[in-house]
Amino acid sequence: MNDITLKIREIATRLLQNGQVDIFMGWEKGQEEYTTRPFFARRVEDVEKLIFNEYSIHNLSNDLLKYRDGQEKIGIVVKGCDSRGIVRLLQDGQIKRQRLYIVGVACPGMKDPLQAVKDNSGFFPATTSGELARKCNDCIEPNPVIYDELIGDKQTPRVGQERFKLVKDIENMSADQRYEFFEDVFSRCIRCYACRQVCVACNCRTCIFDEMKPQWVGRETSISDNFMYHLVRASHMAGRCIECGECERVCPVNIPLMLINQKLIKDVNKFFGPYEAGMVYIEGAKPPLSSYQENDPDNFL
Amino acid sequence: MSEHKCNCENPLVPGVVEVIDIKDETPDVKSFFVRSIGGGVPFDVMPGQLGMVSLLPVGEGMYSVSWQEEQEYLHFAIKRVGLMTNELHRIEVGHQLGVRGPYGNGFPVEECKGKDMLFIAGGIGLAPLRSFIKYCFKHRQDYGKIQIIYGSRSYADLCFKDELFEKWPQEKDTEVYITIDNPEEGWDGHVGFVPAYLEEINPAAAGKIAVVCGPPVMIKFVLQSLEKMGYTDEQVISTLEMRMKCGIGKCGRCNVGSQYICLDGPVFNLAQLKQLPPEW
Amino acid sequence: MPILSKSKIKDVLNQLSQNAELFVPLARGDESGFYSWNSYQEGSDRLMLDALNVLLPPKSIVFPQTERMYSFTGNGTTVEIKETFESPQPRIIFGLRACDAAAIACFDDVFLTMGFVDSFYQARRDNTTIVAHACYQPGANCFCEAMGVDPTEPVNADVIIRDTGDSYIWESKTDKGEKLSAALGALLENKEAKSPQLQPFKQQANYEGVAEKLKGMFEDPMWEELASTCQTCGICTYVCPSCYCFDIQVKSWGDEGYRFRCYDSCMYSEYTLMAGGHNPRSNEQERFRNRFLHKLQFFSERYGKPLCTGCGRCIVACPVGINIVQIINQVKEADTSVRA
Numbered sequence: 001m002n003d004i005t006l007k008i009r010e011i012a013t014r015l016l017q018n019g020q021v022d023i024f025m026g027w028e029k030g031q032e033e034y035t036t037r038p039f040f041a042r043r044v045e046d047v048e049k050l051i052f053n054e055y056s057i058h059n060l061s062n063d064l065l066k067y068r069d070g071q072e073k074i075g076i077v078v079k080g081c082d083s084r085g086i087v088r089l090l091q092d093g094q095i096k097r098q099r100l101y102i103v104g105v106a107c108p109g110m111k112d113p114l115q116a117v118k119d120n121s122g123f124f125p126a127t128t129s130g131e132l133a134r135k136c137n138d139c140i141e142p143n144p145v146i147y148d149e150l151i152g153d154k155q156t157p158r159v160g161q162e163r164f165k166l167v168k169d170i171e172n173m174s175a176d177q178r179y180e181f182f183e184d185v186f187s188r189c190i191r192c193y194a195c196r197q198v199c200v201a202c203n204c205r206t207c208i209f210d211e212m213k214p215q216w217v218g219r220e221t222s223i224s225d226n227f228m229y230h231l232v233r234a235s236h237m238a239g240r241c242i243e244c245g246e247c248e249r250v251c252p253v254n255i256p257l258m259l260i261n262q263k264l265i266k267d268v269n270k271f272f273g274p275y276e277a278g279m280v281y282i283e284g285a286k287p288p289l290s291s292y293q294e295n296d297p298d299n300f301l
Numbered sequence: 302m303s304e305h306k307c308n309c310e311n312p313l314v315p316g317v318v319e320v321i322d323i324k325d326e327t328p329d330v331k332s333f334f335v336r337s338i339g340g341g342v343p344f345d346v347m348p349g350q351l352g353m354v355s356l357l358p359v360g361e362g363m364y365s366v367s368w369q370e371e372q373e374y375l376h377f378a379i380k381r382v383g384l385m386t387n388e389l390h391r392i393e394v395g396h397q398l399g400v401r402g403p404y405g406n407g408f409p410v411e412e413c414k415g416k417d418m419l420f421i422a423g424g425i426g427l428a429p430l431r432s433f434i435k436y437c438f439k440h441r442q443d444y445g446k447i448q449i450i451y452g453s454r455s456y457a458d459l460c461f462k463d464e465l466f467e468k469w470p471q472e473k474d475t476e477v478y479i480t481i482d483n484p485e486e487g488w489d490g491h492v493g494f495v496p497a498y499l500e501e502i503n504p505a506a507a508g509k510i511a512v513v514c515g516p517p518v519m520i521k522f523v524l525q526s527l528e529k530m531g532y533t534d535e536q537v538i539s540t541l542e543m544r545m546k547c548g549i550g551k552c553g554r555c556n557v558g559s560q561y562i563c564l565d566g567p568v569f570n571l572a573q574l575k576q577l578p579p580e581w
Numbered sequence: 582m583p584i585l586s587k588s589k590i591k592d593v594l595n596q597l598s599q600n601a602e603l604f605v606p607l608a609r610g611d612e613s614g615f616y617s618w619n620s621y622q623e624g625s626d627r628l629m630l631d632a633l634n635v636l637l638p639p640k641s642i643v644f645p646q647t648e649r650m651y652s653f654t655g656n657g658t659t660v661e662i663k664e665t666f667e668s669p670q671p672r673i674i675f676g677l678r679a680c681d682a683a684a685i686a687c688f689d690d691v692f693l694t695m696g697f698v699d700s701f702y703q704a705r706r707d708n709t710t711i712v713a714h715a716c717y718q719p720g721a722n723c724f725c726e727a728m729g730v731d732p733t734e735p736v737n738a739d740v741i742i743r744d745t746g747d748s749y750i751w752e753s754k755t756d757k758g759e760k761l762s763a764a765l766g767a768l769l770e771n772k773e774a775k776s777p778q779l780q781p782f783k784q785q786a787n788y789e790g791v792a793e794k795l796k797g798m799f800e801d802p803m804w805e806e807l808a809s810t811c812q813t814c815g816i817c818t819y820v821c822p823s824c825y826c827f828d829i830q831v832k833s834w835g836d837e838g839y840r841f842r843c844y845d846s847c848m849y850s851e852y853t854l855m856a857g858g859h860n861p862r863s864n865e866q867e868r869f870r871n872r873f874l875h876k877l878q879f880f881s882e883r884y885g886k887p888l889c890t891g892c893g894r895c896i897v898a899c900p901v902g903i904n905i906v907q908i909i910n911q912v913k914e915a916d917t918s919v920r921a
């Protein structure tokens with residue numbers, strides 16, 4: 001990984017030096033050896049702070065939204081999942097391809113610094129950390145799908161037959177069991193909306209949950225409002241979630257949001273034919289569920 | 302019908318009032334006159350203080366009490382801008398509302414005694430100032446010369462027209478200056494923005510207190526003009542506006558620096574404003 | 582001195598939950614927080630008295646995330662306020678740490694002083710008894726001491742318990758505490774025991790003079806830099822034991838309804854959004870700055886102490902690793918003389 005760090009710094013230096021980018025998005029070291037965090041270099045002097053290690057998990061593509069109205073040219077390091085986030089933004093017309101210089105890193109799998117901090121916090125019963133992050137075990141594409149420059153050796157997908165295993169477990173429950181399961185899960189939600197904030201696919205300028213006229217979803221933390229929130233969120237994710245797992249990773253009460261997202265991915269696959277969101281970017285092409293045709297054919301692509 | 306008046310034990314629970322009169326001021330401002338069920342006002346206010354008005358079940362909003370008429374009624378002048386105000390503009394006389402208060406510090410009516418008063422307002426900003434203006438007329442001997450400069454987009458958008466054109470100019474030692482942003486047919490008065498008109502009138506600073514209220518841009522330029530004209534920071538008073546929910550300094554949102562506008566404000570003099578972080 | 586043997590802890594909790602709703606720190610599934618002892622499930626729940634603390638703070642017991650305020654009926658013309666929901670129910674918080682006790686002291690300042698008393702809070706607060714748990718082994722992210730909180734002498738405690746290994750010293754501090762002691766009767770033994778020694782802190786925050794210094798740093802470029810990676814997700818304010826901002830909303834059906842309040846956060850843009858679209862803190866940098874200035878400067882100016890009690894939760898939960906200790910130290914060390 002040290003090689004990758006050096007390579008990233010080299011590229012960042014070059015891009016910042018010759019003015020090809022104004023901002024270069026990568027990661028820096030935090031206070032502990034496991035607390036890597038996002039870092040945006042703006043000057044060549046900043047570049048030495050950039051690192052890439054097994055904790056560089058954050059999907060930086062979401063941060064591009066902060067600059068969507070600007071003119072800055074942005075360099076950004078992406079892993080497989082993050083690169084699908086970029087495709088999401090391009091397809092949604094959130095940012096222009098010309099403003100981006102994408103440095104792809106074939107991803108060896110990440111650990112979650114947030115989990116590591118929690119494990120060391122004394123706020124939870126002692127657990128075994130040091131494993132691959134959950135989202136990385138379910139990764140269908142560790143290699144960047146869009147980039148200007150690629151670093152590292154091609155990786156093989158880690159997920160096999162067992163994709164959707166959890167989803168199937170839930171599907172196999174009885175209706176009552178399933179209701180109980182979701183009631184238990186959703187009643188924990190504190191409605192902080194962090195899952196929305198970190199989501200690259202949640203890029204509406206005015207989110208339905210902030211809408212007050214009319215107010216679609218009440219702000220009460222009650223089981224009915226919580227259900228409503230999660231149903232609406234999930235339906236807005238159909239065909240859009242690029243499986244970066246950030247929502248589930250950041251949730252302070254560990255709600256299994258990826259389970260819900262994966263259920264939708266599975267259903268989109270089943271009802272509309274095989275489709276993985278954010279895998280290819282073709283300028284001008286519309287992804288399914290963003291396009292509408294009379295008598296939609298069964299097979300999409 | 303409820304006998305429920307001001308719920309003094311719990312400041313977040315409104316008392317019920319009845320709307321006894323509604324008056325169109327402009328195409329988007331209406332005056333609401335309210336009194337407690339069974340008569341009387343829900344609470345006494347000083348000029349510049351606020352009331353939280355609630356239209357159940359829609360919402361609550363903070364409004365300056367534009368005038369308290371003895372123990373008869375409270376008068377709010379409310380502009381239609383959003384969810385609740387839209388609904389409020391549809392109600393009729395006899396409708397019941399919730400109201401809680403009084404909130405905020407109000408204008409320094411005592412400190413201003415003996416001074417000449419210069420009131421400068423734009424648009425709905427006249428609503429809070431009006432309570433102070435009427436207070437001065439009511440205690441006319443306590444205040445010196447009174448000058449009122451008021452502007453709005455058009456003639457139709459001027460609030461309280463009968464007072465502006467009929468009553469106030471009749472008061473002793475009082476001058477009322479009115480301007481609208483753009484020329485229009487039938488208007489032979491002044492045309493132009495308030496800050497420019499103020500500089501044209503150029504009221505001397507000596508012995509005077511200037512009270513300013515209006516949209517943020519207007520306030521900003523008026524403050525600059527006043528400074529140019531030699532008004533000291535202590536001679537200039539303004540009111541701040543922030544989004545509000547509780548009105549009692551608890552819910553957090555209306556802060557500018559360490560000050561809660563609902564409780565420590567909304568009235569500040571310029572010297573105090575300059576102590577605050579520039580978030581207003 | 583009265584001693585509570587750890588072997589009797591469940592009997593004690595059972596006893597205390599007879600006459601009041603008792604809240605204890607539990608790990609429940611993937612969550613950890615304060616939960617009612619009545620809801621404790623042997624096997625799936627784990628009592629966290631031996632752990633440092635829990636992620637969700639006990640603030641919800643005195644200031645619930647969603648709290649009904651009053652109900653009303655109104656058919657368009659007439660309106661009636663029906664019931665005001667001030668909660669008189671007795672509650673006990675068992676095992677909260679000094680940082681969280683200090684945060685409740687901040688709430689007391691906010692809700693009970695400065696002109697108005699918040700009756701909803703007061704009703705809960707007056708009926709809450711606090712059994713605080715003195716700390717001797719600060720955790721990886723603790724910095725309470727730097728924020729003026731003594732971890733071994735929790736404020737606001739009716740009883741303080743001190744862990745001596747296989748038992749707790751039971752030190753009652755107030756009349757409410759004496760009542761609990763009396764209720765426990767023979768479950769408390771009388772023995773000699775020695776208080777443990779406070780171990781050193783791993784986090785070193787230097788807050789001295791920071792509130793003062795921040796006055797001149799409102800426009801400092803550090804805010805833009807620090808805020809650049811913030812997701813304005815609000816997690817930090819939700820898990821914070823001392824954040825108290827709330828929104829007031831309404832739920833209604835037909836002629837009936839109720840008003841409730843619920844947590845809100847200055848990290849959200851609609852928090853300050855005014856009708857017509859004006860927003861004094863429209864970008865994330867302004868909101869980020871407001872959070873830290875409120876915690877470290879504004880609250881101090883108003884109430885004479887910071888609104889951060891050093892519990893470390895925001896450090897643990899922030900998805901992008903924003904660290905308040907580092908920010909305090911950065912302010913402390915900033916050379917403001919070179920910046921105009």
Ligand SMILES: Cc1cc2nc3c(=O)[nH]c(=O)nc-3n(C[C@H](O)[C@H](O)[C@H](O)COP(=O)(O)OP(=O)(O)OC[C@H]3O[C@@H](n4cnc5c(N)ncnc54)[C@H](O)[C@@H]3O)c2cc1C
Nearest residue numbers: 362363364365379380383384385386428543544545855856
């Ligand atoms: C000190 C003070 C005095 C005011 N005096 C008057 C007055 O005399 N006449 C008048 O017409 N208006 C006045 N306002 C503005 C008035 O409070 C808002 O226009 C009104 O609350 C908007 O409500 P809404 O539901 O229609 O708008 P929405 O945008 O639907 O409101 C959503 C929520 O935000 C709150 N909110 C939105 N904008 C504001 C705002 N600018 N200030 C405070 N809360 C807001 C609302 O109360 C409501 O809870 C005053 C505001 C303040 C702070």
Ligand code: SF4
Nearest residue numbers: 189190192193195251
């Ligand atoms: S992050 Fe978790 S707690 Fe917050 S709104 Fe999303 S699901 Fe709920």
Ligand code: SF4
Nearest residue numbers: 679680716719723725
């Ligand atoms: S911050 Fe202090 S009081 Fe809180 S858990 Fe850590 S050591 Fe204990």
Ligand code: SF4
Nearest residue numbers: 811812814815817899
């Ligand atoms: S938890 Fe972190 S990212 Fe989220 S709002 Fe707080 S500081 Fe920003």
Ligand code: SF4
Nearest residue numbers: 821889890892893895
């Ligand atoms: S700001 Fe952070 S460390 Fe301070 S009290 Fe809140 S959560 Fe704890």
Ligand code: SF4
Nearest residue numbers: 824825826847872875
């Ligand atoms: S930091 Fe923000 S959310 Fe927390 S109490 Fe202060 S203003 Fe409220």
Ligand code: FES
Nearest residue numbers: 546547548552563
């Ligand atoms: S409106 Fe709640 S603090 Fe001012």
